[in-house]
Amino acid sequence: MPRAGLDQAAVVAAGAALADEIGFAGLTMGRLAERLGVRTPSLYKHVAGQEDLNRGIAALALTEAASAVGTAIQGRAGRDALGAAAHAFRDFVLAHPGRYAATIGVEPTGPDDPIAVAGLGLLEAFSAVLRSYAVGPAETDHALRTVRSAFHGFATLQSANGFQWSADVGESFEWLIDLLDRGLHTAAGPVS
Amino acid sequence: MPRAGLDQAAVVAAGAALADEIGFAGLTMGRLAERLGVRTPSLYKHVAGQEDLNRGIAALALTEAASAVGTAIQGRAGRDALGAAAHAFRDFVLAHPGRYAATIGVEPTGPDDPIAVAGLGLLEAFSAVLRSYAVGPAETDHALRTVRSAFHGFATLQSANGFQWSADVGESFEWLIDLLDRGLHTAAGPVS
DNA sequence: AGGCACTGGCTAAGTACGTTAGCTTGGGGC
DNA sequence: GCCCCAAGCTAACGTACTTAGCCAGTGCCT
Structure with missing residues (x-):
């Protein structure tokens, strides 16, 4: 009886693919x-x-999402970069709903947890977008969380068919990007 | 042997409470x-x-969230209403993480599904906030989805401990509200 | 009051899934 | 060629969801 020749990466990858399917x-x-x-x-x-x-699937999904976003924003800046990042992220979630769902509700066990590392990678990709806006260093964290929340929320709601009614979803997403773009341009002044 | 005197509502309510606990x-x-x-x-x-x-827990959670938001925005307008709605929503999710988690990944079976009805109720509450902004009727749906996505994303990420690093989470939330406020004020012009 | 029907509880049993224990064997290194 | 470990296997257990079928409490009607 021949062996299958599996290893951890192969099992996790197959699990992610299967989750996307079913x-x-x-x-x-x-x-x-x-x-x-x-x-x-x-x-x-x-x-x-x-x-x-x-957890392995979640880490894989975050790594791949970071890679997709990072590639998409190469050589872009401002609204161009923001739009590219937004679409890359949403396209990834819609193309791989199963593996992205694995990231929801997973808590990293510590700073060395692969999930935490991959999550930081995704944030780093978004962070690169913010650098082309005039966001002060004290506000970078807030802007990062805001952008991440908006993208995550939109993608997951759409992925779960949470948008039922009339208007075109793609148009709504462009609208969201425009709102973020405007908000990031005018971001100034202390919060506290 | 005395009867417990249960009914559907009691079972669902107990399930929601238990989900919040464990x-x-x-x-x-x-x-x-x-x-x-x-x-x-x-x-x-x-x-x-x-x-x-x-599904029962999800419908209950959406109904309660809509009620909380609806109550919070009574007699308020503009940024005041937006902030009240945002905090009411996030406070609800953080206070009832279990029942809100039940809403994630649930698809309504049709327009008459209690989940769809409750979801529309929550949107109606957010819609009331938008009425005090100068958002054109053609853009209401887009603005609604944007606001819903931002709140949903932020609340779920925070609920899952998705924000690990330094900055104060409450401050980030205020920053998000400010960005939405600015973006809704300047919302104008056609999208297509 | 007595009886009837319905409802809401129960036990028993079947299925599916995750997991562990312990055996066996393929295949590379000496 | 032998040895050893890794990677497969079977067997078995515990837990959870669900269904079938039984029984008793409760309200209603006469």
């Missing part, structure tokens, strides 16, 4: 094992359990 | 039954199953 909620150890042509307990040679698998 | 992921039919002093299968006399329970 939804994160439907991802089980049994289904993943079947997909990999292996019996369920064999997966435990590569991941510590379902929790560990989920 | 986290939505930890909510099981068994634990909920134990909390209610009843055996697990008895719950099925009131809810069709766990999926149905989750």
Whole structure:
């Protein structure tokens, strides 16, 4: 009986792909094992359990999202960069809803947790966008959280079909980007 | 053996309370039954199953959130109303993380689904805020989605401890509200 | 008051999933 | 060629969701 030749990365990658196909909620150890042509307990040679698998998928998703955003903003600045980052992020979430869903509700265990590292990578990509706006250093964190919240909220709501009514969703997203663009340009003055 | 006197509303309410206490992921039919002093299968006399329970909790959460926001903005307008709505929403999510988590990833089955109705109620509350801004009718939907996305994103990220680094989270939230306020004031001109 | 029907509880049992224990064997290094 | 470890396997257990079917409390009607 030949071996499958799996390792942790392969199991996590397959789990992410399967989650994208059937939804994160439907991802089980049994289904993943079947997909990999292996019996369920064999997966435990590569991941510590379902929790560990989920965390691996979450870290992978954040890393890939950071990479997509980082690539998209190359050579751009201002509203151009903001729009590119926004679309890259949303496209990623819509193309990979399962693996991005794995990132929701996951808490990093510490600063060295791969999830924390990958999350910081994504923030760094957004941070590069802000550098082309005149946002003071004291406000960078606030602006970063604001942009991240807006993108995360929009993408997850759309991914869950939270937008039911009439208007075109793509148009709404452009509107959101415009609002952020205006808000970042006029960001000035102390908060406290 | 005396009867517990349960009904659907009581089961859903207890489920929501339990989810707030132990986290939505930890909510099981068994634990909920134990909390209610009843055996697990008895719950099925009131809810069709766990999926149905989750949907009930989600609808309850959206209804309560809408009520909280609606009450908070009474007699306010402009930035005052926006800030009141934002804080009412975020306070609700942070005070009831379990039941709000039930709303994530739930798709309404149709326009008559209680979840869809409750979701529209929450949007109506936010819509009342926008009426005190000079947002054109053609842009109301976009502005609504933008505000909803920003609040939802911020509240869920904070609820999941997604903000790890230094700056004060409350200050960031004020910054987000200010950005939205500025963006809504200057909202003008066609999108397409 | 007595009886009837309905409702809401119960036990028992089946299915699915996660997980652990312990065995077996493929395949590379000496 | 032998040894050893990693990676597969089977067996088994615990927990959770769900269904089937039974029984008793409660309200209503006569």
